Amino acid sequence: MYFFTSETIAQANKQISYLDAKVGGLLCILSCLDKEIEENLNYTINGTLLRKQLSMVFDKTPRDSFDNVKSSYIIFAKDWVTTFFRRYIKTKIDLTACSVFFLRRNGFERECTEEEVVKIFIDRFNLKPFADKWFFEGKKIELEYNQTDVEDNQSGFYSMMKYNNDFKSILFNSVIQKSAADLKAAGQIQTLYSGSGVQTCFLLSDEPLDHYYIMRNSNNSKTEEDEDISSDVLNHNLFGIHIKEKNTALSEENPHICIGWSVLGDLSSVSTKEELADIFAKEWPEAKSRAQGQNVGQVWRFVNDMQIGDYVVFADGNVFHIGKIESDYYYDDAIGDDQSLDYKNSRKVVWLKKNIQRSEISYSLHHSLMTAMSVWTMNDYRAAIANLLNGTYIKDQDDAETEIEISSIRFSTGYQSKFARNRIVFGAPGTGKSFTINKERKELLGSDNETDYERVTFHPDYSYANFVGTYKPVPSIDSEGKDTITYAYVxxxxxxxxxxxxxxxxxxxxxxxxxIIEEINRANVAAVFGDIFQLLDMEGNVSEYPIQASEDIKAYLAKELGGVPSDYSKIRIPDNMFIWATMNSADQGVFPMDTAFKRRWDFTYLGINDSDEDIQGKYVEVGSIEKQHIEWNSLRKAINDYLASEKINEDKQLGPYFISRDIVVPQNGDKMDSKRFCDVFKHKVLMYLFDDAAKQKRNRLFEGYRGDKTRYSEICKGFDEQGIGIFNAAIQNQVEVVDLVTNSIELDENDMYKSEE
Structure with missing residues (x-):
């Protein structure tokens, strides 16, 4: 067999070294399609054949066998040949050089002419229909052959191109550490799945695309069946519907549509809209008239306006489904666990087309599906839906010219609340800041609502990326079913x-x-909030000044909310979003807040004794030599009074719940668990006083202790034995001792333990 020499391959490579890796990947895909390419048709790509071709052309060591191979699928867009050339090829390719490079491992029966090599290349890679558009007959290459081992020629070629030895595949001008046969890991194919703008040329997928996209008829002409569908859609009403909670509407066993308001009961016998309005008013007597009118209208539309034979569009996130109504209204009391109990108002349908991507339809049709209503009319879009069903729909050319009511996002919803939107609750340690926030959270959202809020705790390493979001590596599964890592906005x-x-x-x-933000001042809030800081300035409970969203945020909002990224160029905080935080200014090492940041918040101060009613009268037994039954609240206040007398600020003093509420507020009776209290008192209260609040006042604070006052462990030992006797006389005299049992300890004239001296 005859093979191209190293010099011939290197010469060819140099003449096409400017090519984008996407070109190499696409040519290998085309080689797997044994027919002339038509636009807007689904093609299946043999997985094994594609991998072999990629490995033969690009890999350092070609592979013949592959594990867990799956097929790929591709649809070519309108005028894709021109678009791909303009975006990625840009200048015509030297045909002979490209032929040699792609056939560099090909064996020939004899030394072929340039024309013969070019013909083999065009035929093998299925390029005949557009060879003239992409290629030109460039500078002649002197074709040289030898009968050396083919891989020896490749090694010489790599050496001439100065490719290092440590690589797995080559691009046109470099090498990489991935085999080209690893489709989503190497540059030849990976960027064809997700490269910028490549969707304007074709869609490449691991799933059969005709399951999700509307394919046109290959002869591009309407059949009699198409005409019948068009006529039927145009002669019936068309409705849109949202079914947002858990449902089985698309199931094979029970295809149906459904709406809420099931508390109204079976509406089969309701004959007028006025009768329906009376039923609604009894269930929701405080509903505003405008809201009541809208809701009654939607229920009436579902129960009475819809008729058998009408068509319905089920808007379902980024996709939608088209169905035909097959039954009258009925009230389904036999709902299983897999559907929301509120979805009892039902109608049977047959689904004609499922999982149509919103990105494939016109801007106006797309936005018609974004209304806030549960049921609405869409008769202006009947022609577009008919074309979608018969496969002749062309984006941006639907027949709707009449604007319908489209409800996009609203920053000002009119939501009213007695609570401030931006709020910081602050105070000394243990004053019940988190408890207060949690209590009022239940008042705002509802006591059983655990879904409509999030809680986060700031810390010194917390960042904007943690708080708002950023691109991060996330685990994924590649085309071969193997674990891999990809990047996504989190x-x-x-x-x-x-x-x-x-x-x-x-x-x-x-x-x-x-x-809810706990410990907001333990992070650098200026860095964490970034430009979001500007949104905290409120006018009428909505951000007064919008900010320009980043490209990442715009793309994410479009993905989650529908529409296109440019719809979200400027954003505000809406009036139904609340941000509450707690702040403990006594913490060491916190970040200061500047005045501009503070003025954007409503501050609620919890005083040192503001919420102590639940701990009044609750007592505990302390000490072993002298057992004392004391009230925690009394001891806490005595310590605070002493700290205040020493000019120690209130934010350093002890709140009622410095020891957790579940310890100081017994579930039954007034007596606390002594062991739990004493353990926490030593490790939390004594530690805090010793290391922080009274660090410079230890000798005077612990004046009653007979041992070494400079060692924390000694202070704890003293508490175990003496109880409150470790404190000075001022504190001891102020604490109310409910019951006193003395075990033969001599006291001085101040009722304190006499020192061993």
């Missing part, structure tokens, strides 16, 4: 709550969403 707690609030802004019944 939202932080702010962005998750923000998106939920915006989604709800489209609904008729707006509800609040809450972000």
């Amino acid at each position: 939202p932080g707690p702010f962005m998750r709550v923000y998106v939920n609030a915006l989604k709800n802004s489209r609904e008729d019944l707006t509800k609040p969403y809450l972000l």
Whole structure:
């Protein structure tokens, strides 16, 4: 067999070294398609054949066998040949050089002419229909052959191109550490799945694309069946529907559509809209008239306006489904666990087309599916839906010219609340800041609502990327079913709550969403909030000044909320989003807040004794030599009074719940668990006083202790034996001792333990 020499291959490579890796990947895909390419048709790519071709052309060591091979699928877009050339090829390719490079391992029966080599290349890679558009007959290459081992020629070629030995495959001008046969890991194919703008040329997928996209008829002409579908759609009403909670609407066993408001009961016998309005008013007597009118209208539309034979579009996130109504209204009381109990108002349908991507339809049709209503009319789009069903739909050319009511996101929803939107609760340690936030969270959201809020704790290493979001590596599965890593935008707690609030802004019944930040001043808030800081300036409970969203955020919002990224160029915080935080200014090593940041918050101060009613009268037994039954609240106040007398600020003093509420507020009776209390008192209260609040006042604070006052362990030992006797006379005299048992310890004139001296 005859093979190209190293010099011939190197010469060819140099003449096409400018090519984008995508070109090499696409040519290998085309070689797997044994027919002329047509636009907007689904093609199956033999997985083994594609991998072999890629490995033969690009790999340092070609492979013949592969594990867990799956097919790939591709659809070519309108005028893709021209678009791909303009975006990625840019200048015509030297045909002979490209032929030699792609056939560098090919064996010939004899030394072939240039024309013969070019013909083999064009035929093998299925390029005949557009060879003239992509290639030119460039500078002649002197074809040289030898009968040396083919891989020896490749080694010489790598050496001439100065490719190092440590690589797995080559591109046109470099080498990489991945085999070209590893489709989503190497540059030849990976960028064809997700490269910028490549979707304007074709869609490449691991799933059969005709399951998700509308394919045109290959002869591009309507059949009689198509005409019948068009006529039927145009002669019936078309409705849109949202089914947002858990449902089985698309199931094979029970295809149906459904709406909520099931508390109204079976509406089969309701004959007028006025009768329906009376039933609604009894269930929701406080509903505003506008909201009541909208909701009654939607229920009436589902129960009475829809008829058998009408068509329905089920808007389902980034996709939608087209169905035909097959039954009258019925009230389904036999709902299983896999559907929300509120979805009892039902109709049977047959689904004609499922999982149509919103990105494949016109801007106006796409936005018609973004209304906040549960049921709405779409008759202006009947022609477009008919074309989608018969496969003749062309994006941006639907027949709808009449604007319909489209409810996009609203920053000002009119939601009213007695609570401030931006709020910081602050005070001394143990004053019940988190307890207060949690209690009022239940008042704001509902006591059983655990879904409409998030809680995050700031710390010194917390960042904007943690709080708002950023691109991060995430685990994924590649085309061969193997674990891999890809990058995706991962939202932080702010962005998750923000998106939920915006989604709800489209609904008729707006509800609040809450972000709780614990220990807000333990992070550098200026860095964590970044430009979000500007949104905290409120006018009418909405951000007064919008900010320009980053490209990452715009793309994420479009993905979550629908539309296109440019829809979210400027963002504000809506009036149904609340941000509450706690702050303990007594902590050491906290970050200061500047005045500009502080003025954007409402501050609620919890005083040192503001919430002590639950611990009044609760007592505990302390000490072993002298057992004392003392009230925790009395001891706490005595310590605070002493600290205040020493000019120690209130934010360093002890709040009622410096020891956790579940210890100092017994579930039954007034007596605390002595062991639990004493353990926590030593490791929390005594540690705090010893190391922080009274660090410079130890001798005077622990005046009653007979041992070494400079050692924390000694102070704890003293508490175990003496109880409150370790403190000075001022504190001891102020604490109310409920019951006193003395074990033969001599006291001095101040009722303190006499020292051993």
